[in-house]
Amino acid sequence: MAANRAYLDYNASAPLTDSARAAMIDALTVAANPSSVHTEGRAAKRMLEEARADVAALVNGRAEHVVFTSGATEAATMLLTPDWTMGRAPLRFSRLYVSAADHPCILKGGRFAADHVSQIAVTVDGLVDLDDLAARLAMHDRAAGLPLVAMHLVNNETGVIQPAAEIGRIAKQAGAVTVFDAVQAAGRIPLDISDGYADYLILSSHKMGGPKGAGAVVSAADLMMPAPLVTGGGQEKGHRAGTENLPAMAGFGAAAREALANLDRMPQIAAARDRIEDLVRTHVHDVAVHGAGAPRVANTSFFSIPGMKAETVQIAFDLAGVALSAGSACSSGRVGPSHVLQAMGFGGQASAVRVSIGHGSKAAEIDLFMAALAGIAKRRKSNAEAA
Amino acid sequence: MAANRAYLDYNASAPLTDSARAAMIDALTVAANPSSVHTEGRAAKRMLEEARADVAALVNGRAEHVVFTSGATEAATMLLTPDWTMGRAPLRFSRLYVSAADHPCILKGGRFAADHVSQIAVTVDGLVDLDDLAARLAMHDRAAGLPLVAMHLVNNETGVIQPAAEIGRIAKQAGAVTVFDAVQAAGRIPLDISDGYADYLILSSHKMGGPKGAGAVVSAADLMMPAPLVTGGGQEKGHRAGTENLPAMAGFGAAAREALANLDRMPQIAAARDRIEDLVRTHVHDVAVHGAGAPRVANTSFFSIPGMKAETVQIAFDLAGVALSAGSACSSGRVGPSHVLQAMGFGGQASAVRVSIGHGSKAAEIDLFMAALAGIAKRRKSNAEAA
Numbered sequence: 208m209a210a211n212r213a214y215l216d217y218n219a220s221a222p223l224t225d226s227a228r229a230a231m232i233d234a235l236t237v238a239a240n241p242s243s244v245h246t247e248g249r250a251a252k253r254m255l256e257e258a259r260a261d262v263a264a265l266v267n268g269r270a271e272h273v274v275f276t277s278g279a280t281e282a283a284t285m286l287l288t289p290d291w292t293m294g295r296a297p298l299r300f301s302r303l304y305v306s307a308a309d310h311p312c313i314l315k316g317g318r319f320a321a322d323h324v325s326q327i328a329v330t331v332d333g334l335v336d337l338d339d340l341a342a343r344l345a346m347h348d349r350a351a352g353l354p355l356v357a358m359h360l361v362n363n364e365t366g367v368i369q370p371a372a373e374i375g376r377i378a379k380q381a382g383a384v385t386v387f388d389a390v391q392a393a394g395r396i397p398l399d400i401s402d403g404y405a406d407y408l409i410l411s412s413h414k415m416g417g418p419k420g421a422g423a424v425v426s427a428a429d430l431m432m433p434a435p436l437v438t439g440g441g442q443e444k445g446h447r448a449g450t451e452n453l454p455a456m457a458g459f460g461a462a463a464r465e466a467l468a469n470l471d472r473m474p475q476i477a478a479a480r481d482r483i484e485d486l487v488r489t490h491v492h493d494v495a496v497h498g499a500g501a502p503r504v505a506n507t508s509f510f511s512i513p514g515m516k517a518e519t520v521q522i523a524f525d526l527a528g529v530a531l532s533a534g535s536a537c538s539s540g541r542v543g544p545s546h547v548l549q550a551m552g553f554g555g556q557a558s559a560v561r562v563s564i565g566h567g568s569k570a571a572e573i574d575l576f577m578a579a580l581a582g583i584a585k586r587r588k589s590n591a592e593a594a
Numbered sequence: 595m596a597a598n599r600a601y602l603d604y605n606a607s608a609p610l611t612d613s614a615r616a617a618m619i620d621a622l623t624v625a626a627n628p629s630s631v632h633t634e635g636r637a638a639k640r641m642l643e644e645a646r647a648d649v650a651a652l653v654n655g656r657a658e659h660v661v662f663t664s665g666a667t668e669a670a671t672m673l674l675t676p677d678w679t680m681g682r683a684p685l686r687f688s689r690l691y692v693s694a695a696d697h698p699c700i701l702k703g704g705r706f707a708a709d710h711v712s713q714i715a716v717t718v719d720g721l722v723d724l725d726d727l728a729a730r731l732a733m734h735d736r737a738a739g740l741p742l743v744a745m746h747l748v749n750n751e752t753g754v755i756q757p758a759a760e761i762g763r764i765a766k767q768a769g770a771v772t773v774f775d776a777v778q779a780a781g782r783i784p785l786d787i788s789d790g791y792a793d794y795l796i797l798s799s800h801k802m803g804g805p806k807g808a809g810a811v812v813s814a815a816d817l818m819m820p821a822p823l824v825t826g827g828g829q830e831k832g833h834r835a836g837t838e839n840l841p842a843m844a845g846f847g848a849a850a851r852e853a854l855a856n857l858d859r860m861p862q863i864a865a866a867r868d869r870i871e872d873l874v875r876t877h878v879h880d881v882a883v884h885g886a887g888a889p890r891v892a893n894t895s896f897f898s899i900p901g902m903k904a905e906t907v908q909i910a911f912d913l914a915g916v917a918l919s920a921g922s923a924c925s926s927g928r929v930g931p932s933h934v935l936q937a938m939g940f941g942g943q944a945s946a947v948r949v950s951i952g953h954g955s956k957a958a959e960i961d962l963f964m965a966a967l968a969g970i971a972k973r974r975k976s977n978a979e980a981a
Contacts, residue, residue: 214625214634220837222625238601238609245917247601277664277807280836281824312826312835413837420664420807420839437668439699448699449667450607450800452807530632
């Protein structure tokens, strides 16, 4: 990071932590394939299994219930399928229930046909509408198959924390299986898969300070599993074929260990985020901070400056040295209206910018943000007076 | 690598080259998501596109025809599907033709139902039986859909080089689309996708000295593409969703560049391999070297010691400090009969050990191999005399 730049886009991708970097560089010296049976292969497998235990520990799960993937998107596509097995018996899910504010990797329904995906409404604060969820599940046609409920635990744009226990309770009462996308939750709020609301959790390494290219499905039990997505080898107990990506998983494991240890630093992250929001409210008195009425993770702020498109604001910040985002970074170069804000009832053209910070954020970066914001607010005021 | 160990298992996974390691470590400092539009994101995207150009150059392809994946197995599962599009029109493949000696990621047929996959015979030398291919394709029911032919260019166990031009010619005459698994070919023989035999090539980074967790589909044109496997974001022009794994792709690009530059070193690799085979023939006069009657890549030797199970030989070498394999390292801890040898007509229990070397192989490793081999041959002789 250049000294004159501030990186405030952790929800898109967080910088690698020192421990994750060290674990990766160590694992890069391992030539062997972790599935090889010789001494070198077995040593590689042991490193992989240590990483698996670290990832399991982050969500109080069991290592044998972790399936490593190339990332959260692959994990979601793997889990969101009508075709599952329970032991050796086939199990059929006939309908997928997602929230309208989910990340595209959930929202698009994975391997479900589009007309077998139902979107659950969200409130103006960005919370899943529990009444809508219960009503939709009550109408589920069980003769066709089981209901699968898949939702984010923490919204990637707003940082809003969903009422997971209630979602899980409603889903379980309807006989549904639950998948929670914990990508933006892991390392920011405590997660415990033994709590019972989640049958499956989706994790991403690079959102918590681990490397890109690593993710996981963690299951509460190993009774039911989805039809494998990537096939052709027996790796990951048959759930995910392909040579295990040891360096990435070693980095993921280290990041998970560090994220778990650093959960108690969230109050400091929240204080920095609150300072950022105070600055925004000071310079832009009519700002709208989205999801502020709901529980939020410590690191995220999503706000609109009335009269300015998010794209314009994002570019102005970038020119002033501040990297932040306008929506999610999922499509090459796309910046547009936010489907999350649309789901929250703000209209199809609503947009906002997102500040997201984390383990490596420095006070100097917030100072740079403040200077950039002051400039943007000043120009906005001049433009308004000229109009 | 400990000084008293020899790593002769490059076909399972090759050590990272120095340039790939340097490129990865450099890319690990990049926090940004390559799909982010801010300065940091655009810089990350440029690094990704440089890697894409390097991978394209290895097969004389075009960068815009490279889709990055998490590895060759994912690339194969992506390509081996009945559902394709040509432009926006759907295109249906009704049958997949593979060789009986393919790697499991091809052999298992990806997203084709098992009864829509036909296995083409191979000769005793491990070459695809061209008459069988032509005969099977002649019987293809075009009313049901198009034929898709997917085969390895170089066998992972024997190192045998397939007659790609002839396979391509026969397939094209039958109106088939061709996919070649070039995982064990890339960096060992020249590859040129403009030659016309291959519509799609599958590449793996970690078999050529790049990092694990990186692979690619390279297409000869962008007219037809398979239904995406991993979905939910617009990355890779919509062909593969998920945050781009920049460090892995940067390492892959560096390895591809190095592999291309080092193709002229293959005679030295071949000389080392030939020395290994001479040693084997000296100590085991009745050894069977599989595929030796066919063209082979420079780095691979696959041989059976009569009267000894490959598993036993592999363990004996490992105890003597030599890592080599008995079959492919695709299923955790599995060592058993070779389906490749079975396809070549050696019976269902046939097994062999594979020596595979490469860019980092040292003379001292071959010396260690020789000492281990001498010990194994001596014990075999004693056992035979005692029996």
